[in-house]
Amino acid sequence: MASLRPRTAVAPEFGALLSEVHRVGREVIAPAADAVDDAARFPHESIAALRELQLLSAYVPEAYGGLGLSIADISKVCEALGHYCASTAMIFAMHQIQVACIVHHARGSRFFEHYLRELVDQQLLIASATTELGVGGDLRSSICAIEVDGDRFRLVKKAPVISYGEQADAILVTSRRTPDAASSDQVHVLVRRGETQLEALSAWDTLGFRGTCSSGYTLSSEGAAEQIIPTPFDAILSQTMHPVSHIVWSSLWLGIAADAVGRARAFVRGEARKNPQLPPMSSLRLGEVDIVLNGMRNNVQSAVAEYARLLEADDADAFKSFGFATRINNLKLSSSQLVVDIVGKAMLICGLHGYRNDSKFTLGRHLRDAYGAALMVNNDRILAHNATMLLALKEA
């Protein structure tokens, strides 16, 4: 069997691919972004464009026909997409998290090896159903339990949020291992469209990330028992879902922030043109916001580099260290606050032109999306985890 260990270096042809992402961003994704935001609708045209670039199988190893991109590459694609449409970037990022869970943890499974090839051929989109009504957002706790009978399973879960659940071809769902298992004894199972019913519980009409269509559903599904990933969910979470989520989310928030600063820069440049020898006051603010953006970028890059090193070392215990888990949480906590700070600073620079909805410097959508970063996975819960881990953490 080919190695499922992902490539961690930047692929040489990646520069060309990233240029294509930016081209599609300018020509397809950005032009649709306002309509997606207005109607809180799924960005069909943007995801179709990503499918055309084979990007839904970006993280699938080349042995299975995927692009075999590294986590560093995926981070850069998320950032690029964040420039054009945060909802598209978020859908792409969340899909990559699910792909990474399969790529890292389903090795040796006949079903999943076949599924990866299917994913590549059909550019399948995978959503996630981890949170559950009644567990208060705690990923490591499930109420629902999968019932396995012979080689078939049945599962019913009340999920308050399943982003793009109706548009996804499959959903990775957490549940208890058996009806008498403890709430933390969880498995991760892939349920497929055609074998799954989604009954709406709540709608998604939010301030930002409106195109992610993250409504709530009662999910009912049946399928083959081999659709359960053969690794316990706690290992999937610590080695993959937790670090990859915070890396790809922070990367797309970086894209939102960088685009806001880009608009501020274009605005200041226009002001400066009027009097080339005397830079406008706002140019100092541009210098200041660039420092913050730079810090945010460095945080993302350092987390990507550390995670890539751990993947390379392939040491399962290293992912479980409190030090690593806290640093990954810190990335999420700081990036989600910096994106609001940076977009706010960019708006001050652009002034009324940034505040208006009908100006080319408008930053309203950026600001609304930016506020979602701290909320869509709540910062206070993460901070409380860190506070606990820090009590036991002895390293400097």
Next chain:
Amino acid sequence: MYAERVREIVSQHGRLSVPVAELADDSDLYQAGLTSLATVGLMLALEDGFDIEFPDNMLSRRTFGSIASLAAAVEQLAAKPVLV
């Protein structure tokens, strides 16, 4: 066709150490005292004067090296619609 206007703008915004009138179209502007920071003011004045926008990849020493190279850049940019 653009060299004369470019020459005028370089004279006003280039902060050179020698009078622009003493320079040939292909004289090296950096040798004549152009600094990289001064190229920013020069760029902005050229953008304003010709209603153009320099893309990042043209903000190079090659573009700003001489009046002739600047005039060629302006001509190229003026031929295209302005994109922001």
